[in-house]
Amino acid sequence: MSATQSNTAKTLYDKLWDAHLVSQRDDGSSLIYIDRHLLHEVTSPQAFEGLALANREPWRLSANIATPDHNVPTVRKERLEGVSGIKDEVSRLQVKTLDDNCAKFNIAEFTINDARQGIVHVVGPEQGLVLPGMTVVCGDSHTATHGALGCLAHGIGTSEVEHVLATQCLVQKKSKNMLIRVDGKLGEGVTAKDVVLAIIAKIGTAGGTGYAIEFAGEVFKNMSMEGRMTVCNMAIEAGARVGMVGVDETTIEYVKGRPYSPTGEQWEQAVEYWNTLHSDEGAHFDAIIELDGSEIAPQVSWGTSPEMVVDVTQNVPTLAQAKDEVQQEAWTRAYEYMGLEQGQPITDIKLDRIFIGSCTNSRIEDLRSAASVIKGRKVADNVKEAIVVAGSGQVKQQAEEEGLDKVFIEAGFEWREPGCSMCLAMNADKLEPKEHCASTSNRNFEGRQGNGGRTHLVSPAMAAAAALAGHFVDVRSF
Ligand SMILES: CC(C)[C@H](C(=O)O)[C@@H](O)C(=O)O
Numbered sequence: 001m002s003a004t005q006s007n008t009a010k011t012l013y014d015k016l017w018d019a020h021l022v023s024q025r026d027d028g029s030s031l032i033y034i035d036r037h038l039l040h041e042v043t044s045p046q047a048f049e050g051l052a053l054a055n056r057e058p059w060r061l062s063a064n065i066a067t068p069d070h071n072v073p074t075v076r077k078e079r080l081e082g083v084s085g086i087k088d089e090v091s092r093l094q095v096k097t098l099d100d101n102c103a104k105f106n107i108a109e110f111t112i113n114d115a116r117q118g119i120v121h122v123v124g125p126e127q128g129l130v131l132p133g134m135t136v137v138c139g140d141s142h143t144a145t146h147g148a149l150g151c152l153a154h155g156i157g158t159s160e161v162e163h164v165l166a167t168q169c170l171v172q173k174k175s176k177n178m179l180i181r182v183d184g185k186l187g188e189g190v191t192a193k194d195v196v197l198a199i200i201a202k203i204g205t206a207g208g209t210g211y212a213i214e215f216a217g218e219v220f221k222n223m224s225m226e227g228r229m230t231v232c233n234m235a236i237e238a239g240a241r242v243g244m245v246g247v248d249e250t251t252i253e254y255v256k257g258r259p260y261s262p263t264g265e266q267w268e269q270a271v272e273y274w275n276t277l278h279s280d281e282g283a284h285f286d287a288i289i290e291l292d293g294s295e296i297a298p299q300v301s302w303g304t305s306p307e308m309v310v311d312v313t314q315n316v317p318t319l320a321q322a323k324d325e326v327q328q329e330a331w332t333r334a335y336e337y338m339g340l341e342q343g344q345p346i347t348d349i350k351l352d353r354i355f356i357g358s359c360t361n362s363r364i365e366d367l368r369s370a371a372s373v374i375k376g377r378k379v380a381d382n383v384k385e386a387i388v389v390a391g392s393g394q395v396k397q398q399a400e401e402e403g404l405d406k407v408f409i410e411a412g413f414e415w416r417e418p419g420c421s422m423c424l425a426m427n428a429d430k431l432e433p434k435e436h437c438a439s440t441s442n443r444n445f446e447g448r449q450g451n452g453g454r455t456h457l458v459s460p461a462m463a464a465a466a467a468l469a470g471h472f473v474d475v476r477s478f
């Protein structure tokens with residue numbers, strides 16, 4: 001590689017950044033243009049209020065799309081009643097306020113019982129509202145999900161939501177480039193979720209701080225778009241606001257024919273551009289992390305941070321294994337909160353609830369994966385509740401067409417309406433104190449799924465196996 005080549009070689013992040021750069025300031029910050037703005041009910045009310053107070057209109061209406069997800073009930077009976085069926089007053093008000101604001105400002109919204117409603121990070125890609133090469137923002141930290149399509153996507157705060165609505169631009173500081181390369185072949189029963197948890201176990205929850213992460217290598221090349229979304233979704237749990245995968249045939253195939261995807265000549269032009277959206281050979285990364293995919297086992301988080309995660313075949317780590325005193329303290333607190341003993345086998349952990357859902361793992365492939373483990377078997381008696389919550393109305397419909405709902409229901413699962421559900425305790429789906437939950441979501445801090453609740457992060461296949469066994473089991477030998 002000649003010096004000139006390596007000087008001009010760009011990472012995917014550099015390319016996306018440069019393509020959206022409006023202006024650069026002396027203080028190191030830049031103004032970037034935003035192509036797609038996703039909105040939900042939690043982080044938008046004050047932004048709309050600010051807009052109204054300043055007497056401003058959204059700058060580009062068609063860039064915005066809204067859907068309620070965090071506060072919607074998932075029980076069918078309540079759901080059918082629409083917004084008025086939301087029992088909790090604060091939740092009801094948030095969803096109603098989103099409806100009112102979207103109507104007032106003329107912003108497109110998939111409302112509570114629209115067949116396209118769902119978790120904003122599931123809905124965007126599935127509708128073709130998020131396309132390769134876009135800058136995508138949302139007042140939600142898991143916006144990183146969309147980087148799976150070769151986008152520059154990250155979460156923003158409420159004041160930034162207002163800024164984007166008003167100007168379609170955002171003041172940002174450029175991150176450094178990190179490459180996470182996973183080569184080798186994943187074993188049977190090892191999924192995208194296990195890959196990302198294994199990455200977090202390796203680099204820690206602060207490992208990606210200050211970086212935009214690009215995931216590359218054989219494992220991601222062979223991974224479906226849905227798997228890539230699962231991985232990019234948790235870039236934020238690895239400390240990075242941005243996670244990305246370069247565009248390839250899998251990306252283009254996924255985007256093709258979606259409701260809002262371009263067609264005809266525009267499609268041809270778009271594909272030509274999208275095919276340039278990968279890091280150039282010789283591009284400079286400030287940090288490179290490598291993992292061997294063939295060594296990754298199904299993962300289970302035992303503690304109160306996504307980095308407190310081990311292979312299902314292992315034990316809750318002992319204090320002697322901690323790297324320093326700070327970690328010893330964190331682990332001691334986590335044993336206590338989680339009600340676990342150090343050195344206890346992971347497969348000894350009994351489960352009270354099972355949650356298959358969230359923007360990490362509620363797409364059709366996730367449901368298929370769980371259903372294939374469950375088929376013809378029954379949820380264990382000690383499990384009080386097992387719920388499956390499709391990420392969107394479209395996923396739910398597709399799953400029903402494939403008969404997956406029946407597989408779950410016959411096994412003793414509840415088949416719910418789409419939303420964030422038990423991923424966070426912002427709606428009626430919650431853990432009781434001390435309950436252990438095998439959850440396909442992305443966060444496990446204290447109280448995340450309900451006051452005193454104990455979350456264990458796993459893949460859909462591992463959650464399914466745990467539901468049947470009543471405790472964690474290695475899905476590879478189940
Ligand atoms: C409510 C929202 C702001 C929050 C986020 O930003 O991630 C939520 O989606 C979460 O997962 O904790």
Ligand code: SF4
Pocket residue numbers: 069070119121140142358359360419420423424441442
């Ligand atoms: S599913 Fe969970 S992580 Fe995703 S947006 Fe909803 S609350 Fe946040």
